[in-house]
Amino acid sequence: MLIGAHVSPAGGPAKAVERGEALGAQAIQIFNQNPRAWKPTVYSGEQVAAFREALAASPVDALLIHAVYLLNAASEDAEIRAKTLASLVASLRAGAALGAHAVVLHPGSAKTGDVGAAIERAGVVIAEALAESEGCALHLENTAGAGGTLGRSFGELAALIDAAGADARLGVCLDSCHLLASGVEIRTPRALTAALDAFDAEVGIGRLGSLHLNDSQTPLGSNRDRHANIGEGELGLAGCRAFLSEPRFDALPCVLETPGPDRSGPTREELALCAELRADGLRRRRRARSRAAK
Ligand SMILES: [Zn+2]
């Protein structure tokens, strides 16, 4: 598992690698454009070269690009869908230029309308964005389920992937906070195993491509998306330990999007805590297996 953090890309993507390295991250996630503006970013050849050089010289092994929250591929407004498409294509092209592991996208919001129709609209935009780009994977993130947000269940994620043409570049990013808030119990190894078995049955475990580890300020099934620092929310240390040591997550980047002690994001201490929790979780799982074998 490549444990890392969402970091600021201020000053260019090479600076994001430096920030990740300072945190002890093995994976980083950035927004590739101003989260409050529609203007897509196109990185210069110089910025791309500087990024690749910084990455090669650092312990950071994976980059995720998070599409900004303005995007709504499921919007009923054709202008919003057109802007979403342009921005998503720019993100995927930036991802290809930087060699990103994937672009992570919130699939969209149905607001108050019909969910099936919203999934169809989102599918059209996502399929078009894939057709207008190449090389970079697109991971649909599961959501907490607030306000008609699509992707609140494994069934909805599967329907979105189908509506977008089930392209091989399509995958899923699972966020621990959103899982719990959407009503999926994941706080013990046994519960997480059951949840992933359900994911496998509905979506296919091969589609699982990236992870967000966040604790949750709000309880199971609350449908509210409020990230908490690791160990300080409803998942707690035990829930985070189960997530970090899950065998089916072994090869994936796992990025923290926690507020941090001073609201400036994950800290070096928090990433070190995650590495400890993972090692402890793996030890406990080994002990449980050897007890079971006796
Ligand atoms: Zn997200």
Ligand SMILES: [Zn+2]
């Ligand atoms: Zn997330």
